[in-house]
Amino acid sequence: MKLGISIGYSGPQMNLPVEKVQLAERLGYDSVWTAEAYGSDAVTPLAYLAAVTDRIRLGTGIMQLAARTAANCAMSVATVDAMAGGNRFIAGIGVSGPQIVEGWYGEPWGKPYYRIRDYVQIMRKIFERERPVMHEGREISLPYGGEGSSGLGKPLRSILHMNKNIPIWLGTGTPANTRLTAEIADGWLPLGYVPGKKLDHFMPWLEEGFRRAGGGKSLKDLEIQVGATVRITDDVQGALDAMKPGTALYIGGMGHRTKNFHNDNMVRRGYADAAARIQELFLAGRKEEATAAVPDEFLDETALIGPVERIRERYKLWADDPITGITVNATRQEEMELMAELAEVEPVKV
8 A cells, every 4th residue: 555645735834844754755655745725836845845855756636727727737747757856746636616716716617527638638748749739629729729819829849858657646526527537547536535435436437437548447557545634542532523623614615505526525425414514504604513513424434543453443444445545644753654554665764
């Protein structure tokens, strides 16, 4: 089992946990993952971390698709990958939601399915550098020839000879986008994964995507990395309660009443009544009640929390599933060390 360490995005101040990432690398962790919302970006911290680490892979979990054009995304990740020595960057991409896409980036929500497809296809053409890039897509075209166009756009080929094999991963969870992930991506950051279920919920969608890809593509060709909050504690309830405010924010307020992917995920996982109640309370400004309405089991089934022996036992659910990695959200060294032991990763000899 591969391990990643999550550092997310910053709060009000930009404090990059360099020592934590260096510890993860020494312990044998495979990757470090950044994120972005509407504050710190996901790529810049990885450029810094590339300079203070040697081998750990640098992943974005995720870059928001609307934040950059497909060409700029390819340029950014290829530049950091080259500075890091090559074959270290994982370009994790997701669509975010219409509130951020239109409210923060000033881009149309459009048709996310087709926008993802166009975006990935353009990135691959840029990486491959076989010819000047042209793309006629449903959502994105190069050169641009739409409203306001001068008509002077010219197909171009990257000056930088890029790593052709930079992996592109997608963060998805809906049926259509999960199928698309299996078809066009190298890796998957699934929304709604619950360990112990062998990905049964997703398998029909994945298998359809593999069929569309052709060439015998299957589960063995797709890296699948899931997230897990890890807390060593004798107070399981207290640890769960500490997770509830953030969960209530995402379920209740990270999106519109009619379009909230995190709320939809909670519904798909079998918590429809709780999802509706949390959203109702949160949008009414009753945030403490919304927090209290988050079910313990909803959090516990996708986390590794409790005394060491409880974590060891529950880890078996992850180990028995057809996933390739776990991105660990941990605050203490002992938690990172426990996960390295459970995953049987090899520490790096200094």
